[in-house]
Amino acid sequence: MKIYNTLTKKKEEFNSIDEHEVKMYVCGPTVYDYAHLGHGRTYVVFDTIRRYLEHKNYIVKLVINFTDIDDKIIKRANEENIPPTELADKFIKSFLEDMEKLNIKPAYVYPRVSEHIKDIIRFIEVLIKKGYAYVADDGIYFDVRKFKDYGKLSNINLDEIRTGYRIETNLTKRNPEDFALWKFAKPNEPKWDSPWGEGRPAWHIECSAMGIKYLGEQFDIHGGGNDLIFPHHENEIAQSEVYTDKKPWVKYWIHTGFVMMDKEKMSKSLGNFVELKDLLDKYDFEVIRLFLLQRHYRSPLDYSEEGLLDAKISLEKLYNTLKNIDAICRNSHVKHKLNEIDIKTYETIKNAWINFYNAMDDDFNTPEALKYVFEVSSVINKYMNESNNPNKSLLIMTNEFFKMIGEIFGIFHNIINNKNNEDKNMEGHLIDILINIRAKLKEEKNYKLADEIRSELKNIGIQLEDSPKGTIWKKL
Ligand SMILES: Nc1ncnc2c1ncn2[C@@H]1O[C@H](COP(=O)(O)OP(=O)(O)OP(=O)(O)O)[C@@H](O)[C@H]1O
């Protein structure tokens, strides 16, 4: 399996540090507003990566943090006249609800910055002791020029970017590009005691401190949206590799492309966003996931209603195939003798299945992988239409294929959810009993009652279809 690594700018073979466990850190949201579709994309992508790794028999330990101390949070809380923690609590709760509704598997832990102040202080102390951080008038800074590898992730050239920095009024800062680790307390801001007086952590340090705390000094995957490459992840690398004296801190850096709206990044700060909770009221979560996965995770994705409606139609087509397989399967048998169509169909599905894996192994190319999902759908539909004696074992195999797709893409919830399967089995047995009674009624020429069974079932969404092969049922 190959992953595009932002650090090396190449697709690289994936080899986890531990044979069985993959450790993954994804930067979480700054919780001052509701999550939008852009956040949805980033977390659905990492959820799909996680699911695919699990499919490959890895145990995935995922950490997603909550940035609950930040200028934007303080500003919004002041506007609403509530403590910053209350504001953060509200949006953490709604973020977790959105994630659950999107069928995103929960992380191992969701650490909050405000609950890790001691870890952060200890971390900064080490950086100061090693001579990479210093105390200035308004806080503690990381001395960027001392870290010789600075720029290895983003390819940033410090001399070129220096001109972009505004003239510093803070004369105690060594270089304009040095970034803050700790900010000294200002009035009306949350603050904690530290060896340097009261203050609060700056942004980047949290992910280094919490990543190392929960995943260790070296781990496999670190990710987030493209916007985090510089300066956030560049700074995380500098802090962490100084702290641990180990290189590389993270083996594979994965970054997602933006969801775009009106040609700009969908973002809270620009105000051009669609809230996930509103979208989830309007569309099934599976439609949203399919819409997001129809584009490669590193490419930008334009938000559009048409795109979502197309995804809805595609999903309905796949569900129709699943219902057809279910219906035909009940009335077919495992064959002892195969004909040419059985053999050819098996081969086509097998090849599509292999191609699906190849696409996923090529840097999680979900749009390419989906092509093979639709190919299997049309091949099996053709087979069910054309074969007068479809082979049950082929239908079961195809059903397994779709189940696997459902597990990896987080869709087809109804067919893989066990409880529903049990209900479905019970439901299936009851409908079969009714179908048999109806057949007997017809034999006895009691057509009135036989029709009543059919129309009553239709009223509850079950359609009976009489065919030369017997009566089959489908959900409407
Ligand atoms: N439009 C988007 N498309 C894809 N990912 C996004 C988008 N907006 C934010 N993200 C990602 O979601 C994660 C959480 O983001 P965070 O809460 O920090 O949002 P943000 O980038 O500050 O949002 P905003 O720009 O809306 O204020 C980050 O990994 C970020 O890169």
Ligand SMILES: [Zn+2]
């Ligand atoms: Zn981070």
